[in-house]
Every structure is written in structure tokens, then in C-alpha cells.
Amino acid sequence: MPLTILVIGPQDTVSLILNIGHTYPELTLIPASYTTEKETLTILDRHKNNADIILFAGLIPYQIVKQELNGFTKPMVYVPVTGTTLYRVLFKMINETGRNLMNNTPRISIDTLEKNDVQESLDELEINVAELFVKDFNIREGTEQLVYFHYNLWIKQAIDVAITCVRSVYDRLIELGVPAFQVVPTRSSIYSSLEQVLLEGKTLEQANTQLAIGIIRFSNLSDRLTAYDKQRKRVVLQNILIDFGEKAQALLDWSNREEMRFVTTRGAMEEATNHFSHISLLNDIAVKTGIQACLGIGFGRTANEGEIKAREALNKAKLNMGSCYAADIDGTIHGPIGEFFHLEYSIRSDNPRKVSLAKKARLSVATINKLLSYCSSIGNTSITALELSNGLGITVRSARRILSILEKNELAKVVGEEQPINRGRPRQLYRINLA
Template sequence: MVIKIAVIGSEKMADKVLRLNSHANVQIRSLIYDKPEESAKLVKMAQNDDVLFFTGPFPYFFAKDEIEKQGIPAVYIPLDELVFTISLYYIRDTLCIHPDRLSIDIPYQEVVLHVLDELNIDAARIYIKEHEHYRTDEIVKFHHEQWKAGNVDFVLTSVQSVHKELEQLGIPSFRMIIPKKNILDTLQHAVAKGELLLSQASQIAAGIVQIDYPDDAQAADTELHAKLHELLLDLGKKMNASVKHIDDRTFMIYGTRGGIRQITGNYHVFPILDQLKPFTQASIRFGFGFGVTALESEEHAQIGLYHAKKHAGHGAYIVTENKKVIGPLHHKTTKTFQLQSDDEHLLTVAKQTGISVSSITKIIDFIHLRHNRIFSASDLADYLQLSKRSAERLLKKLVDSGYAEISGEEQPYQKGRPRALYKILL
């Protein structure tokens, strides 16, 4: 099968990746930006691709949140010691620039310091800007200031758009050389991720669909049952799955992981829920499960259905073969958490706090989704869909065990007591 890879980067680097691709089963398309800050927007255009290939760490950092949101595997070309060493020798031997008065930007300064130490080059007059958390205009400003102050003679940058802006300012600079080895290694990594994804696509998937009527309902609604059956048959055609009628409240769906991934947009949306909105007389819940065998996938579908039933109204959850729970689908925020874990640190936290592994992974997921790491018990309660009191109990256990701290307080309303703000220390 064909592996579809979206290359996100500058035009120059994307063309280089295209030229070096020799895999007959790989289809590459380029998504070009002028500045790396645009990379997150381009990720949204790659929903039908199997793997994202970033031409450097900088665009990857800017798109990281969107990558996690879309759930698409991603790789990037590393800026390692090989990149810096080749670039250093090039500016010295070809451009005749002595490498003792340089301004450099790179994700991690250790790469530069290790190479300079190995080559016995004094780093005292070399200025380094780590750029994992900075915008390109801030990097340009840093180099410009070093140049104006007379601290440096030359700029060695890892970002193509920074090099272009420095040229316009009349500041001598060079964009680091990305060797073929790094591109080919990253391409091979992308292909491996794509092959894994395609192999998983044929994995057995089962779905359980259940109509839950209110306790005072007299009988099953035949109109709702018929409409749901019709919608499920249409869904089955779209995802190449079979639909089996079990009883007047239950249906089974048998298909593949690839079909569910496609119909849910990488496990985020589930459009059939919109079609069910007019039916308010009952709640329709979907549980999907993946597994190595049909029995395992059915067991996981039952777990998915259990989580869907925890919420009011129509809903859908997915449980993977390694017991990762994904859901609720078709909501503003789709959460993921583990029902089990072999992560020793996670197990230690669970043991010391008395909080389940699944709850801890939900809390970690909540922290990762927030740009501001400080939050209130109400914020956590909204995310976990718990009462505020239950969220406060969880946080108290974490604070008492040293895995969270009270870092301040807020008073959103003029009246009433201020509420505590927390910071997780996991």
C-alpha cells in the first residue's frame, strides 16, 4: 500500500526531500510555509496523510499542539552534531570565516558546545540562542543585537526564514547545511511509522451500539430503531464494515481499525452523532474496540461502551489494543487515557496517592492541553466531568503526596472566598 507523507517546511528543503525519496511505495506532497510559525496551520491541511515530515525541529515545535490534536504520526530532521560540524567547517574552509566570533541559533546549545569542545575552539565569544520556545522575529532580533554591538562577525542560523531576513538587514549569515544522511534517516523513520500505521489499519475492530431508553419508557421506539439501523448500514458502507442486528436495543459492527480511523478523522469526530440529535427520546452510545482477535476487540468495545454510558446523551468512545481510551468523540476536546500502564513512575504515583492510573493519565493529558500550567479545581472538574468536590479530593491527594502544589489563588467574583490555584509536579 502507498504511504502518504506530507512534508512541511521551506520550499528549498521540501524540494530536497522530494529529490532524495527513492521509496516506490511513498507518495510525498509538500506543504510550504514562509515562516515556521505557519506550520500548525499546515498540519490542519494534512488530515488525509499518514505521516507528517517536518524539515526541522523549529516548525515541529510550533505545530506540536496541533499534531497531538490531529493524532497524526510526525517526524522531523534533527539539528545534531553532524549538522553543526559540517556547517562549521564549510564557513571556515569555503567562506573563510573564522569560527570564534559567531552568533548561532539552534534548539539545544549542548550540540554547539560539545562540538566546539571536541575541536578545541574557544566558546567565550560565541553567542548562542536556543530557539525551542521563540519566534523567528525574536531570533532575528537576537542576532541583530549581537551584530550591532560588534560582538560577532557572522551568523550561523538553523532557520531559512531567519537567514533571509538577516540578508535583508545586511548581516552576513549562513543557513546550516542539512546533510543527506539526516534527511534519508528521517525519511526512513517516516516510512517505518507509515508502515506501522498501515499494518494497524487491518487490525480487527468491533463496535457495540446500544439504545438506552429512560427508566419510565414503556417500550422500544420502532421508528428510532429503524432510523438507527439505516444510519449504521450507511456507516458500514463508508468504513467497509458489516452491521449485525442483535436485539431491539443493540447492534454490532465488525470492521477494521483503518476504517474507524478514516470515519472518525484520526479518532476525533463522529458525524453520525449529529444525525442522531433529533432523537431525544433515548441515548445512543457507541463503544469501539481494537484487538489482535475478534474476542479481544469485542471486550475492548464493551469497555468503550461503558465509558460512553457515563455521559448523558449520545456518545462514542474507542479503546485500543493496549487499553488506551479515546473519547468522547465529536467533542471540542477528545481525551485519551490509559486503563493500565507499565510505566514505573506512573505506577509509583498511583500507589503513593491512591489515585487510579486512568485518573492520573487524564490529569497529565489535561496539563498537556493547557498552555497555562496553573489551574483551579473547577478547571480540572470541567475537564474530567466531575464535581468540584471530587476534583478537590484528587488534588488534595496529589498535594499531600508531593505531586502537586498550591501556587496561588484567584477571586473571579467580588463576593465569596478566593479559590486555590494548583500546579502539577508530575
């Protein structure tokens, strides 16, 4: 199946990628060029639904998307610029300036590349520099910091030439009269990135063909109703489930009266839930029939593996009736799906910081991951036990226990109270600090 690739970057590099990309008949490349990196998010929002994979013509637009769009799920690849790409720039400097870099020692400023990579390239070419200034890109400061870095050194007469890896920075330096050269990706690095795109495509295809098993559990299906009312309710429920089955391309099995199972593929399930961000099935059931239900979705390479994961997800959903959770093949938990916030966390971690936090708090790594994901999702670290209970799909008692443990280990602090709308004792407001 052909892959559609959205290529985002400056016009010259995008054109070069398209030129090389024509040698890959299995790829359909969509050009999306910008003048400055600030346009990246707008371009992506405009074209993302038409592409399977996003290919960035450099590291900076890739970093912008990673930083700003935390929930973006489509595979992304960027064309790297390494120290070896300096060879062409240095050769161009010799041609255009007539400077013998073997005998003269220039003063150079360079951005984005690692200093060790730059020095290694200079050593291999036996080029000595009188001064070498290297600046990393900081996404919070933007590309303007890079322009200032080079221009400030030029005004102080500390450099003879500036080398940048960013097209917009190069254009601005030329406007300011700074002798500048742009590092652009080599053809070999573009070929390597296109090969990486093909690998991502194969991974995407394999993921889409994973089995997805869903289990819906009904809680009040046997309410005291007349036989006719039960039949009417059941017919409405069947129609809702059939509509969902058609949308998710699923096979339905309702042999167990209290549960309904369905089988589909991962790709169809991700499309039906908008990549685990929304599912209307449970709300439709509650509104149209008055039946409370919860849903667990599991992914696996086999039906048995998917069933086990679905049961894990269902057990979490049972704690918060009306919710849906999904358990991924790698242990990642998605949910509650369809709520105003969405958690995505792993039940394990090899991150030393998270392991250290778990030990300090005397909680599991999975709980720490859940707390971090929850605080990130709501954009707030001040919560009550009731809010934490609803957010994590646990009992209020368990939420109070977690907050108490965090407080004892100085990872949470009582910062105030919240008076319930109805009568009752004020709820303590905790501020969680897992930074």
C-alpha cells in the first residue's frame, strides 16, 4: 500500500527531498514549505489528515511539533544535519572567499550542531580555527536567539564567518550583512531518512493489523421492567451496538448476557476512537437506554493476547462505570477515553527519575506514571481526593491514601480547602510536586 508523506521544511530542502523521493515509487510526497519555522504548526494542522507519516526537513520543526503537540500520534521523521555535512560548507567557503583554510585560521560561529561533531569534522579535514563558537538551539527561545548569537559576535568583531543550519537564520544574517553560510542536509542523509520513513510505514502497517478485542460490561441490564420494556430496551441497545460495529468494522458477540465482546483491528479501532481521544458508544447507551456500561479494549498479536489486555482495561473501567480504557501491547494504558482529559501512561519504566520518585513515595512506577500523566492532562497540580479518584478511576479512599503517602514523603502539600456545593465537610486541596 502506497504511503503518503507530508514533507515540511524550507523550500530549497523540500525540493531536494522531493527530487530524491521520486526514486521511491512506494512513497507519495506532499510538499509543504515554509518561510520561517514558526509556520510549522499551521502547516501541519492544514495537511496532517492527508498524510500517513510526517517528514521534517530538519530537527527544529520536528522539535516544535514534539514540544507543542504532545498528543500528536502520527509517525514523524526528520532529516538530520550532522558534522559531516560541514565538509560541503567548508569547501564552499574556500571557493567563494578564496581563503586557504589549511594555512589560515578563521574565527567561526556555528549553531545547532554538537560541538564535538564540529570539532571532529575540522580535525578530519586538518583545519585549525582561531576561535570556534557553538550554540545549541533552545526551542523556548526560538530561532531569534540564533540570529542574535551570530550577529552579536559579528558586531563585536569576534568572528570572520557564521555558519547556520537554519534557513530563516541564514536569510536574516545575509540581510544584516553578516558573511554566512548555510548547512543543508546531504543527499545521503535524505536517502537515510526516506529509508527510515519506509521502516515507519512497515511498523504502521503491522500495528494497524494487530487485533483489537473489546469487552463491554453492562451494570443494570436486569432492572425491574416489564418483559415488553426489556425487549424494547434490548432492541435499542442492539441497534447502538450494530452501528458501532459497522463504524469500527468489528465482529460482535453477545453470547454472554452481561457482556458483549467485539473483534476488530487496531487501525479500525484507532480511527473509531480518533486515536484514543473520543468514543461516544457508552454515552449513547446511557442516554438512549439508561443502561450503565464500561468498556475495556485490548490490543495483541493474537486473540488470546488481546483478550488478556482487554480484561486488564475492563478492570480499570469497572472502577469508574461509564468509562473506557485501552491496554496496549507494550503495557501502555490509554484512558479514560472520551473524558475531558485523557491519560496515557506505562505500567513500567526504565527512567531513573521515575524509578527514584516511586521509591521515595513508596508507590509503584505505574502509579507515578499515572499521576504525572493526570497532572499534565488537567494542566494543574492542585487537586482534591475526589478529583484524583475520578481522574485515575479509583476509589476516593485509594485516592486519599495516595495523597497521604505523597504528603508524608514531601511530594504533596495541603494548600487549601474546597467547600462542596452540597452540605458536607470541606475537602482538602493538595498540591502535587513530582518535578
